[in-house]
Each structure stands twice: as structure tokens, then as C-alpha cells.
Amino acid sequence: MTATADQLIDQLTLEEQVSLLSGEDFWSLPAVPRLGIGKLRVTDGPNGARGSGSLIGGVTAAAFPVGIAIGATWDPALAREIGSAIAEEVRSKGAHVSLAPTVNIHRSVTNGRNFECYSEDPALASALAVGYIRGLQSQGVAATIKHFAGNESEIERTTIDSVIPERALREIYLRPFEAAVKEAGTWAVMSSYNKLNGTYAAENRWLLTTVLRGDWGFDGVVMSDWFGSRTTAPTVNAGLDLEMPGPTRDRGAKLLAAVETGEVARATVRQRALNVLRLMERTGALEDRGSFEERAEDRPAHRALIRRAGAAGCVLLKNEGLLPLPAEPGRLAVIGPNARTARIMGGGSAQLNPHYSVSPWEGLAARLGEARLDYAPGCDNHRWEPLLRTALTAEYFDNTELSGAPVHEEELDEAQAFWVPPIAGGKVTPGAFSARLTGTFTAESSGLHRFGLHSAGYSRLYADGALVVDAWSNWQKGRTFFEEGCDEVTGDLELERGQTVEITIEFAARPGDNLHLSAFRAGIGRPLGDAEISAAAEAARAADTALVFVGRSGEWDTEGSDLEDIALPGRQDELVAAVARANPRTVVVLQTGGPVEMPWAGDVAAILQAWYPGQEAGSAIADVLFGDAEPGGRLPQSFPVRWSDNPTASDDPEVYPGKDGQVRYAEGLFIGYRHYEAKGIAPLYPFGHGLSYSTFALSGLTAETATGGAMARITVENTGPRHGTTVVQLYVAPPEMAERPLKTLEAFAKLDLAPGERREIHLTLPPRAFARFDGDAQGWIIDPGRYRLMAGLSATDIHETMEIEMQAATLPL
Structure with a gap:
């Protein structure tokens, strides 16, 4: 019978306990052969499992939709399915721990890592994180929710000091982590590179011990981001269990010396090692004696799930009746730099070597045959010159x-x-x-x-x-x-x-x-110019419908580099405008990791945001264009008209991108749709927006107080001619008072309804849905008064409202 973590901890010598507190190499912890303790292995996520290879090449793996595409599904059950499937991928790479999910909030519109995160809204991000983690851990694979905390930009990200008021931290930036601990029981947390209010996250005792373990009751492992810890005693004493990667830089002999001098207590080392052993126990690593092997398992079930999830995250931003395309669409002009290139993922540690990838051209050709398609690149959109592929x-x-x-x-x-x-x-x-x-x-x-x-x-x-x-x-x-x-x-x-x-x-x-x-x-x-744009316009003019595939790629949407603006790179705006002039039946398919400016939005018939939907990208996009699948997505991030409208646009560079090593979250609670509403700025497309191929009506909103919160009911009806998908969103507006957003998303539900089908849904509003964090009281406060409940289909498309009376209350942390 295998010994438990509690039985093993005191059989380990101090040296052996210390050995478990840092990596042996880039992806694993050292074994303790004397006690039969094997290696714990980790792998990067969150849109797959790369294995132990570098960011380039290696054993192939399934590429799932990126974080913002999962965010756009508004579907925690689907996130759970994806997490469960990725757990199988992790096991195929011989690992026990996935370094996922990424739940930092979309504070700005130019964060290079927005593609990897779910949303600008903490309620949506929390629900999806809980689903994803439950899926992973149901298969015995540990989730490592990241990056804890305040890593909302990629500029000087390894050293920047994120200065965030505690109320904004508690109500927005920490909320997905809190849900991951309290609701999903995540087994691991990764500390971020940056400082938080003056102290590096990896040695921030308030963050790692007071909040994470004390307020929330976390009992898992806290590991550093790779090379993200810099000290010995301060990190160990603050609550950082594991320094990664190995070989050790600040543990090992340095930690033994710190114990000898009394800087670190033996009991602290014991607790840190016990946390690691507990993680090994939970994932089966304690008894994993098998030889290390990485396998490429191209599973049909994963292919089908990726294709379905890709369509579920596609957001139909605009449609003047052109979509879905008919089964016999005539000639299609397939135009743009993303038409024949499969943009399936962002860049950085989330990238992997996919089993395969399907471009939009290939997806369309598989359905219609190439004879009906005409291709013109129009322009390029690369950040770097096309990779030289030669021996x-x-x-x-x-x-x-x-x-x-x-x-x-x-x-x-x-x-x-x-x-x-x-x-x-x-x-x-x-x-x-x-x-x-x-x-x-x-x-x-x-x-x-x-x-x-x-x-x-x-x-x-x-x-x-x-x-x-x-x-x-x-x-x-x-x-x-x-x-x-x-x-x-x-x-x-x-x-x-x-x-x-x-x-x-x-x-x-x-x-x-x-x-x-x-x-x-x-x-x-080869640089492209005017001739290529003219040729694209001519192809559009000769076609029945023009499909323009534009956007960015993992060269732009990448870890380690924020965007400089949100204009489409290169001459893509010129290309879209030229095609729209040539053919009014123009559909623009966007693939980006976040918002873009669209000066041509009023000139095209339809706009579909497809994000980076994984290896089945072209198939999923074709499914939506032809109506085989609903455009199931709704925006998880507001799209501003221009960059200067976004919440971090400021005359003060300290607000963004940062100054003198510090980035100050001066907007506090007012990010995303909260900012646009408070400032009276109309977004190009609001948070929660997305069109169906059907229409829906909401009616009969009622609510009653229950268990300190409230229970709301509303009826949803599909009023259109075909089966459709919608997302009912419930926002809460507080009694009038200073420094509270006008409304916040607190509950939602995604539904599939047949034509004419009506369904009453129940939406639970827990007490925290009405509460604010009070720094003086160090707790959550419900102010007495009448709260307004608003049900709608986006942050600006509110169909039903009502008021409910709430009594004053103080809630536990």
C-alpha cells in the first residue's frame, strides 16, 4: 500500500524535504528513491499540453481554442469538457500537472496575453475557470491557476510593480482565483513575475498566506512562474512552496543554510514539502513508477470537441442578412492574409506543435471544392518576415x-x-x-x-x-x-x-x-503592395460573395509583448475597404486575441469574430458561415471604437503602460463595460454582444430574497424561424452611492432553444452579488437599499428590469 503524504513527510530528512521545494530540471521535481517517491512532472497549457519540448517543435499535441475563445462561449459546462480533454493530453505527455488556466483580467485592450485569458469581467472569468479546473482535476490532473496576481500587461512584466487598490483587487483581479480555490478546489497556484504593491508576488506574504491560505483556505502548492522567484528566505516564509524551473537557484544549499541560521524555521520547510507531497498524492505522482514517455494521441473525440468549441466561441458581430450562406453560394472570393494560413493559437508559453491545422481555405474547400473558390492574399499582416523553412x-x-x-x-x-x-x-x-x-x-x-x-x-x-x-x-x-x-x-x-x-x-x-x-x-x-490590393478587389467584384480573412496572429498576440495599438496590422483596413467597395456582399472574418478598430464596419454586410479557435479553425469557421453551427459566442471583452476610448487610455503613462517600474491601476473598479458606462462612451460592440441566426425575447423577470442573496426567474423565448443559441445576462445595479459601478454582471445562462420554444430559467444571486469590499472593515458589506436587477442580451441591450430590497449585512471573507 502506498504511503500517504502525511505518513511520508516525517520520513524525509531535512535535505530531502528541501529537494522537493525546487525543480530538478525545466519540467520536473526530483525523485526520492529511498522512499519510493517518483518525479512530479508539469507541462504548459492552457490550450493544450505541449510536453517537455521547447516552444518550437516537439511531440505533437491537440490545439484547443485559446482562453478568450473559451471566454466567448460563456459556457462553463463546455469549459469543463475542454479541461477534461486537456487532462488526457497532459497524461499523454507523461505529466501530472497542467500550468493552466490563465485568468488575469482584460484590463487594457493591448495586453499581449489577453488571448490567453477569459474576460474583462470577473464573474464570467470565475465561472469559466471553475468549469475548466473541475474538468482537469476530475481526471486526476492538477490545475495551476495563474498568474497570481496583477499580471495584466506584458511590459517589463518580470519586474513591474502593479499598484492596485485592495478593493479593486478583491472585487476584480483576485475574484477568479478565489473562486478557483473555494468552488473548484484548485490544487496549485502560480505566482506572477511582477511586484504587487511594492513586493514581488513570489515573496508577498499578504498575497500568498494572508489571503490565499488564510482568507480562502487554500491547501495546495504555490509555485513560481519560471525564473519568477529571486530570493530564499523571503519566498519560503511568504508561502511559495516550489521554485521553478530547476536546477535550483535559491533553494537547495542556500535554503539549508537559511534553516541553519534561523532565517527559515524547520517547521516552515516541513509544511512546504508536505504541500508538495499532497500535490503528488492527488495526481498519483507518489505511486507513478512508470518510465517517462510522451505520446502524440490524435483522438477523434478531441477533434470533434475542438471543432464544436471553436464554433461555440465565434461571435457574430454584425449581419445584414447575408449569413448563413446558402448551401449553393455561387462563387466565393476568399481574400486576405489569414485565408490560407491557419491562425490557431497565440504566442508564448501557450503555443505547442499541433497535430495538424485547418485554414479557412481548407475548411471551405472541404465543403465546396476548390473550383468554386478564388483566392487573393491582398496584403500581409506579419509582424516578422515569414519563417524560413529549409533544412x-x-x-x-x-x-x-x-x-x-x-x-x-x-x-x-x-x-x-x-x-x-x-x-x-x-x-x-x-x-x-x-x-x-x-x-x-x-x-x-x-x-x-x-x-x-x-x-x-x-x-x-x-x-x-x-x-x-x-x-x-x-x-x-x-x-x-x-x-x-x-x-x-x-x-x-x-x-x-x-x-x-x-x-x-x-x-x-x-x-x-x-x-x-x-x-x-x-x-x-516578399513585400506586397497596391497591385495585390487591386487584384483582391477584382476577385471580389467577380464573385457572388467576398469572404475577407483578416486579423493578427501569435506573432502579435503573444506573451512577453503588448500591442502598440489596436489597428489591424499592415494594410488590412485598406484591403477590407477596397473589397467592400467592389462587392457589397462582403463578410469579414476576424482572427485576433482581442478588440480591433474597424473603420470599415459600416461598409460590410457581416462581421464574424473567430479568435484563435484551435487546430480545427477552418472547419469551425466554415460550420458557422454556412449555418451548420450557430455563432455561439458573445463578447467577453468590450470592443471600443478607438484605442483612446479604452479604460487604460490616460495622459499619465504610469497608468499604462507604466513609468519608472510602476503601473498604477488608477481606474480602480472601472474597467471594461463599467468604464464605458461610467464615462458615457459608446463602444463599437459592447460586452456580451453577439448575434444568433435566430431571435429571442425575454419576459417576466421576477426575484425574491433567498439565503442572504436572491433568486431571479425569467422566461426566454426563441422568436425566430430556426434553432438558436443565446446568453441571458443578469446585471445588478447598487443603490446610488459613490465609487460603485453603475452595474455589474452577476449571473448568466446559455441556452439552446428550438423555434417557438419558451423556457423559464432560474439565476442565483449569492450574497456577494450585492456586496462591496470594505478595506477598513476588512470584509464584504451589503449596503441597505433597493438594488436594480437588469436582464438582457448584452451590457447595453437590457430587456427587463426590476428592483429588490436588500438589508444591511456583513459577509465573511
Whole structure:
């Protein structure tokens, strides 16, 4: 019989207890063979399970919809299904813990990681997080909810101090974490890189012990983000159980010394180790004696779920009767930079090597055949030049001068690498090696070719021996590779069609400033211009319907780099305008990780926001365009008309993007729809908005107080001619008083109804739905008075209202 965590803890020596408090390598904890304790292994999430490979390549895995696409489903039950399926993916990668979900709030519209998070609203984010965690942990795989807390931007994210009033923390930014602990019982929490009100999250005792363990009763593991802990005694004493990744930097011998000098109590080390053992017990790692194996399991059930979930998150923003397309649509012009490229996920630690990916072109062709489709790219939307995909021989040197004989040689199939230890089979020193990569490139057409290169480390690119790109001589840190890399450096070269040039890329590592990694990426592209936009307009003019696929990609929506604005990159706005002038039957399909400005919105017949819906992207989009599936999504984030309307637009850079190492959440509670309503700013598309292929009516809103809160009832009817999906949203407006939002989302329900079907639904409003956090009292207060309940189909589309009287009350933390 396997010993329990409580039985094992006191059998461990102090040294063995300390060994469990830091990683052995990038993805695992050390075993304790003496007691039969195996390795605990973790893997990145949240839209799949990458396994132990780097961010590039590795064993293939299923790519599920990203966080904001799950947020757009407004469907906690579906989130639970996804979590359960991803648990199977985690097991296929030999891991016990998923580093997911990501639940930071959409504070700004330009956060590079918005795609990975659910919503601007804490109630919606909380419900989805609870569903996802319950799904994961029902299969014995631990969730690691992240990033705790105040990581709402990617600018200087490893060092920035997020200054957030406690009331805003409690009511907004901590709320999904609290729900994860109290409702879902999450087994792990990841601390964020940033400081919170002056103290790094990984050593913030108020956050990790007072709130997390004291107020909420958390009994799991708190682990650092990768390289996100910086000290020994302060992190251990604050409540950080696990330093990741390994090998240790601040635990091990340093922690043993801290115990010896009395900086850390033996009882504290014991409790930290017990928390780790408990996590191992919960996930089966204590008794996992099997050999480590990673498998690529392309499951039909996962394919079907990803396709269904992708459609469920698609938001129909506008439709002037053009959608759904008929079964026989005539000729379709398929236009845009995202038409033949599958945009399935964002960038950073969430990315993985998918089993496959379906582009919109492939999804449409599978339904109609290519003979009915005409293609025109129109323009490009890349942030970096298209990746050079060619065979490269990489020679590694255990020095930074490319000198002497190479110590290791390997083959790459593309011009990018993300190196984490062990590098080159462990034959080079991380942070102090160099590499030379050689291959060839053959031009497919004549004209100007643009070569691009960026790197975490120094790099340069030669073509036939001539230096074309120099990212070495004047290297400066920029916004790539988690803020450890330079911005892309480019160089131009005229080439003839069929001309082959020899490519040589030289790289030398440099010590990381905050994260310890080495990486490079090289690409070659052909700039597009006026001729391509004109050709796209002509294709649209000749077609019955024009489908324009525009947006961004994981190059833009990525961890480690905020967006500079929310305009569509490149000349995409010009492209959409030109196509709309040529054909009024134009449908725009957007793929982005958040809002974009749409100066052409009034000129097109339909707009569909498809996000990054996973490996079945093109299939899910085609299902929605032709009405095989409902556009089931509703906006989880408000879309402003322009960037300057958003809650973090300010004349004070300290509010956003930050100044002198500090970002101040001066807007307090007024983010998202709360901001637009308080300021009287009309959004382009409001929070909760989304059209169905049917119509719905709400009636008969009633409510009565119950168990300190209230129970509301409302009738929903499908008044349209076909089966449809809608989301009933219930907002609560407080009695008039200062510093409270005019209304907040407190309950919702997603329904599928047949034509003419009526259904009464019940929506529970717990006491906290009426409460505010009082910092002086250090508790939740319900102010007495009449609260207004508002039921509708978006934050601005309210159908039914009523008032309910609430008595004064003080609620427990």
C-alpha cells in the first residue's frame, strides 16, 4: 500500500524535504528513491499540453481554442469538457500537472496575453475557470491557476510593480482565483513575475498566506512562474512552496543554510514539502513508477470537441442578412492574409506543435471544392518576415566566439530555435555558447526579398557570404522572446526567380537579464503592395460573395509583448475597404486575441469574430458561415471604437503602460463595460454582444430574497424561424452611492432553444452579488437599499428590469 503524504513527510530528512521545494530540471521535481517517491512532472497549457519540448517543435499535441475563445462561449459546462480533454493530453505527455488556466483580467485592450485569458469581467472569468479546473482535476490532473496576481500587461512584466487598490483587487483581479480555490478546489497556484504593491508576488506574504491560505483556505502548492522567484528566505516564509524551473537557484544549499541560521524555521520547510507531497498524492505522482514517455494521441473525440468549441466561441458581430450562406453560394472570393494560413493559437508559453491545422481555405474547400473558390492574399499582416523553412545544419561551440571545433552537430528543419537546458545534448554551457547554421534558400519569384532576424542573444545572417542582416553589432533588447530578445532587424536583397543562395546564420548567447534562455528566428518575405490590393478587389467584384480573412496572429498576440495599438496590422483596413467597395456582399472574418478598430464596419454586410479557435479553425469557421453551427459566442471583452476610448487610455503613462517600474491601476473598479458606462462612451460592440441566426425575447423577470442573496426567474423565448443559441445576462445595479459601478454582471445562462420554444430559467444571486469590499472593515458589506436587477442580451441591450430590497449585512471573507 502506498504511503500517504502525511505518513511520508516525517520520513524525509531535512535535505530531502528541501529537494522537493525546487525543480530538478525545466519540467520536473526530483525523485526520492529511498522512499519510493517518483518525479512530479508539469507541462504548459492552457490550450493544450505541449510536453517537455521547447516552444518550437516537439511531440505533437491537440490545439484547443485559446482562453478568450473559451471566454466567448460563456459556457462553463463546455469549459469543463475542454479541461477534461486537456487532462488526457497532459497524461499523454507523461505529466501530472497542467500550468493552466490563465485568468488575469482584460484590463487594457493591448495586453499581449489577453488571448490567453477569459474576460474583462470577473464573474464570467470565475465561472469559466471553475468549469475548466473541475474538468482537469476530475481526471486526476492538477490545475495551476495563474498568474497570481496583477499580471495584466506584458511590459517589463518580470519586474513591474502593479499598484492596485485592495478593493479593486478583491472585487476584480483576485475574484477568479478565489473562486478557483473555494468552488473548484484548485490544487496549485502560480505566482506572477511582477511586484504587487511594492513586493514581488513570489515573496508577498499578504498575497500568498494572508489571503490565499488564510482568507480562502487554500491547501495546495504555490509555485513560481519560471525564473519568477529571486530570493530564499523571503519566498519560503511568504508561502511559495516550489521554485521553478530547476536546477535550483535559491533553494537547495542556500535554503539549508537559511534553516541553519534561523532565517527559515524547520517547521516552515516541513509544511512546504508536505504541500508538495499532497500535490503528488492527488495526481498519483507518489505511486507513478512508470518510465517517462510522451505520446502524440490524435483522438477523434478531441477533434470533434475542438471543432464544436471553436464554433461555440465565434461571435457574430454584425449581419445584414447575408449569413448563413446558402448551401449553393455561387462563387466565393476568399481574400486576405489569414485565408490560407491557419491562425490557431497565440504566442508564448501557450503555443505547442499541433497535430495538424485547418485554414479557412481548407475548411471551405472541404465543403465546396476548390473550383468554386478564388483566392487573393491582398496584403500581409506579419509582424516578422515569414519563417524560413529549409533544412539547416547547426554546429555548436562551447564558447561565444564560434571558435575551435564544434562540440555538437544537428539538423533543423526551419530557421528558428528556442534553447533551454540541456542544449546541444548538454555539451555547451547555457548562456555561454555559440552556433553556426547553414542552409539554402531558393527564390520562387523575381524581385525584392526582405530578410528578417531577431534573437535573444547576438545574431547575423549572410547570403552567399555577404552580410544581409546584423543583429549583433548594435544589439538592443526589444519586445521579443519574453523581453529577452531584440526587435526584428531586416535587410533587403534582389533575387531572380529560381536563384539559390547559401544562408549562414551565426549566433552567440548572452546571459539573460530576467529569464535564462537563448533563441533566434529568421525569415524571408516578399513585400506586397497596391497591385495585390487591386487584384483582391477584382476577385471580389467577380464573385457572388467576398469572404475577407483578416486579423493578427501569435506573432502579435503573444506573451512577453503588448500591442502598440489596436489597428489591424499592415494594410488590412485598406484591403477590407477596397473589397467592400467592389462587392457589397462582403463578410469579414476576424482572427485576433482581442478588440480591433474597424473603420470599415459600416461598409460590410457581416462581421464574424473567430479568435484563435484551435487546430480545427477552418472547419469551425466554415460550420458557422454556412449555418451548420450557430455563432455561439458573445463578447467577453468590450470592443471600443478607438484605442483612446479604452479604460487604460490616460495622459499619465504610469497608468499604462507604466513609468519608472510602476503601473498604477488608477481606474480602480472601472474597467471594461463599467468604464464605458461610467464615462458615457459608446463602444463599437459592447460586452456580451453577439448575434444568433435566430431571435429571442425575454419576459417576466421576477426575484425574491433567498439565503442572504436572491433568486431571479425569467422566461426566454426563441422568436425566430430556426434553432438558436443565446446568453441571458443578469446585471445588478447598487443603490446610488459613490465609487460603485453603475452595474455589474452577476449571473448568466446559455441556452439552446428550438423555434417557438419558451423556457423559464432560474439565476442565483449569492450574497456577494450585492456586496462591496470594505478595506477598513476588512470584509464584504451589503449596503441597505433597493438594488436594480437588469436582464438582457448584452451590457447595453437590457430587456427587463426590476428592483429588490436588500438589508444591511456583513459577509465573511
